[in-house]
Amino acid sequence: MFGISDFPLFVGAVMLLNVTPGPDMAYVAGQSIAHGRRAGILSALGVSVGGSVHTLACALGLSALIAASPAAFTLIKWVGxxxxxxxxLQMVRRNDATSAVSSALRPSGSFVVRGIVSNVTNPKVLLFYIAFLPQFVNPDSHQKTAALLILGATLVALGFLTDCIIVYGTARASGLIRKRTAAAKWLNRIVGTGFIGLGFRLATSTR
Known part of the structure; x- marks a missing residue:
């Protein structure tokens, strides 16, 4: 249907990919640890919206154009x-004593926007969509755009469900740790350092 081939294989591959640690998983888990379950779910929603943007760009052929431009690729990489x-740095410097209050007062949309920016500005995700989705589209199909949109939507939906499971687990674990102030401070520093490491890794990455 719609020129999609080996759909069960696609779903299986996506499920395996979703449980493989990566930047999106680290980001969602980090937000859950830092701000709680609500922030984690909203961050996962933002990542899913970012995935939808990549899906649309891939279906319309925009991702291939960006990937072919060294300047555009480099710009997106550095922004991310x-x-x-x-x-x-925000997490490393954060005062945990005020974290619960600041997180509760922060608009829900800010977590969603952060998730979108984190996902959309990762050129590795862009290249993944270009390389992965077309493999499950029949080359002779006249409905390639529809096929890519369906595959992308499936990828995003399964990713969101996986992220929600991660959010629940990490938020529950961090809640126990945060009962001890010293442990909570070190937790912020560890997660913040992880984010900084991901940033440097992205900055030094190549195609």
Whole structure:
């Protein structure tokens, strides 16, 4: 249907990919640890919206054009790297005593926007969509756009469900740790340092 081939294989591959640690998983888990379950779910929603943007771009052929432009690829890479480092520094410097209050007062949309920016500015995700989705589209199909949209939507939906499971587990574990102030401070520093590391890794990555 719609020129999609080996759909069960696609679903199986996506499920395996979703449980493989990566930047999106680290980001969602980090937000859950830092701000709680609500922030984690909203961050996962933002990542899913970012995945939807990549899906649309892939279906319309825009991702291939960006990937073919070294300047555009480099720009997106550096924006994403700087943003991850910024988030990491915020967590390292954060006063945990006020974290619960600040997180509760922060608009829900801010977590969603952060998730979108984190995902959309990762060129590795862009290249993944270009390389992965077309493999499950029949080359002779006249409905390639529809096929890519369906595959992308499936990828995003399964990813969101996986992220929600991760959010629940990490938020529950961090809640127990945060009962001890010293442990909570070190937790912030560890997660923040991880974000900074992801930023430097992205900055030094190549195609």
């Amino acid at each position: 790297a700087i943003y991850l480092v910024y988030l990491g």
